Amino acid sequence: MLFKVITVLCYTKQLQLQLIHELTRNAGPEGSKPLLSAYRHTSSPSHVHFPAHTTKTLAPLPSLGLQVASWWLTIVLFAGLHYTNTFKLSAIIDNFGSYLTVAVVAGDVITVATYVICRVLKQEHYPSGNVVYDMFMGIWLNPRIGILDLKMFAEIRISWILLFAVTAGSAVKQYEDTGHVTTSMMIMVLAHFLYTNACMKGEECIPTTWDIFHERWGFMLIFWNFAGVPFAYTFQSVFLYFNKPTFEHPPLAAGLICVVLLVAYYIWDTANSQKNHFRMKDRGTYIKRHAFPQLPWRTLDNPSFIQTKQGNKLLTGGWWAYARKIPYTCDMCMALCWGLTCGFTHFLPYFYYFFFTGFITHRMIRDQGRCAKKYGKDWDRYTGAVPYIFIPGVI
DSSP: OHHHHHHHHHHHHHHHHHHHHHHHHHSOGGGGHHHHHHHHHHHHHHHHHSOOOBOOOSSOOOOOOOBOOOSHHHHHHHHHHHHTTSSOTTHHHHTHHHHHHHHHHHHHHHHHHHHHHHHHHTOOSSOOSOHHHHHHHOSOSSOEETTEEHHHHIIIIIHHHHHHHHHHHHHHHHHHHHSSOOHHHHHHHHHHHHHHHHHHHTGGGGGGSHHHHTSOOSHHHHHIIIIIHHHHTTHHHHHHHHHOTTOOOOHHHHHHHHHHHHHHHHHHHHHHHHHHHHHHHHHTOOOOOOOSOOOTTSSOSSOOEEEOTTSOEEEOSGGGGTOTTHHHHHHHHHHHHHHHTTTTSOSGGGHHHHHHHHHHHHHHHHHHHHHHHHHTHHHHHHHHHSOOSSSTTTO
16 A cells, blocks of 8 residues: 555656646747737737727726727738748747746736735725735726726737637647648637627727626736636637647538537627617717628617616617527537537537536626616516526527
8 A cells, every 4th residue: 555655656746747847848938928029019009099989888987988999900910920930820839838827927917916006006996805805806997007998908909819819820830730721720710700800899899898897807807818718718729739630520510510600609799789789879879880790780770678767778679589698698609619629529628618608607697686686676577578598488
C-alpha cells in the first residue's frame, strides 16, 4: 500500500513539473504583444471617434452618450496585417497560451484597480461592505476614461471581437497546416462572425441590457469579458484545429447544423431587435441604423402589448407572442450547434452549451421573480397572454 501511495505521489509530482514546464514554455506573455498592441491602438480610438449617433439609455443613468462605431475597420486591419505578413492570424493559435495568460492577468489586475480607484474617487454604487463580494460583483456602475465607457467597451469590443479573431486564426492555421479548411471550421467561422456582427450592428441596443444599466463592473464581468468569452467560448474552433484538423461531418449532417444555426440566428437577431426598437419607439429615442444585414421583421409596426400600472409596456407581438424568453431558446440552439460541429468524442466543445444553459436558466428564474414582484397582477395578465417561456406549446 505504501509503495502504491509513493508511486502515485511521484507520478503526480511528475505531472506537476511537466505542467509547470509547459506553462513557462507555451504560456508566457511575450508572444501576445503584436496583436494586443495593434488592437489597443485601433479599437479604443475607433470606439470613441468614429461617426455615429448618440443612444439614450432607457434607465435613469448618468450618461455621457455613446458612440456607436463600426467594427469593419478592425476586420480590414486584421486582413491587412495578415496579407502583408505583418501579423499572421495563425499567430493567435501559435501563441494561444500567451494570449490566454495575458487575458487572465489583465482580468485580475483590472478588477483590483477598478475596485481601488472606485473607492478613492468615492464612486461606489450600493456596496455590500464585504470586500470579497464587492470585488467580485463590482461597486462601480459606469467607469469611464473621458467619454470611453470601459464596461461597454469591454462587454462588446474586447470580448466578441477577440472571440472572432481566435476562430479566424484557427481557420487560417488549419489552412496553413493542411491546405484546406474543413466544413466544421467554416461553420464555426460563420457562427462567430454572425454573433459578433450582431453585437456590433446592434450596439445601440446594448445600453438597455441588464449588464450595462444594472450590473456593476467587477470581477464577474471583467474577467469574463477579457478571458472567458474570447477563450472559453472558442473551445470548438481551437478543438477542431488541435484535435480534429481533418474532421468532416457527412454533408447532410453539416447542412442540418448550418440550417438550424441560421434559423436560430434569424429569430434571435430579429426578436432582440423587435423588443429594443419597440422600447425606443415608445420613448421617442429610435433612430434607424443602416447596419448590415438588415433582416426582415426586425422592427414591428403597431405591435400588441400590455400596459402596466407601473408605466412600462410589455410586448406581446412579433416573436414575443410565442414565448417570453424566445431569444434565450435561440441562444441555446446556436450554442448546441457550435458543439455539434466537433462531433461527440469530447465534452469540451459542449462546455459553452451547458454553461450557458445553466446560466440563462438561472437568469430566467431570477427575471420571472423580479417581474412578478414589480408588475403584480399585470404580470399575471402577461403570462396569461404569453404562457410559454422557451418553446411555444412545450415549456
